[in-house]
Amino acid sequence: MGQSLSGFPLDGFDYDSILGQCCEMPVGGCKAIHLSGGATSILLKDGMTRAPVVRFSTAKRAAELKLYLEDPDNFETLVVIFKSCKSSRFARLQDIKCAIAGKNLYLRFTCSTGDAMGMNMVSKGVQNVLDFLQTYFPDMDVIGISGNF
Structure with a gap:
């Protein structure tokens, strides 16, 4: 001073x-x-986020995806899918939060990225998860990879 x-x-x-x-x-x-x-x-939390928004024809379908994503068994599968994009040895999916607004489902993926800022590796991993989810939810329309959740 x-x-x-x-x-x-x-x-x-x-x-x-x-x-x-x-x-x-x-x-x-x-x-x-x-x-x-x-x-x-002090570090309170460490994570890089990506917030895609997806849309369905009904709010019920958006809720079904929300329930799917909140199931701990499904989350473990998504961790493996996220990592399989091979964009980085360091990127790891930590958490997915969901919020419904009508037929839209807003997602927030939180990931660790090691010492890197990691936005590209996170984007690739999230895209990998979205591609995987479309096999179970083919009526899911990805509106944007960054939907400002």
């Missing part, structure tokens, strides 16, 4: 010199936090 930010490279900084490197450098990143007395943080 009370430390000046003078000397940190904000104006006139050659950003090409750090392209592909540490993005925190232009504003001092961890150095600024350290010089100002430090910070404490």
Whole structure:
């Protein structure tokens, strides 16, 4: 606290010199936090999410998929299906949450991705699960892979 930010490279900084490197450098990143007395943080949850939305011709069919996804035995199968996309050795399906709005079912897949941000690997795994679900729910229309659940 009370430390000046003078000397940190904000104006006139050659950003090409750090392209592909540490993005925190232009504003001092961890150095600024350290010089100002430090910070404490805690990780409450770690997961990358993808939120597809699917539509059926009836709300009853949307509810049937919701019940299918909430069955622990089916979830274990989906974990294997998710992993089988071979997009990553590290991506793992952790959880699926569901919410119905009429004939639409909004899904939120939560996945671990190791040290990677992992949006691409999560997207591929989710698509793999959606493809698998269409064998049991052929009337399922995938509206979007990211439906803002």
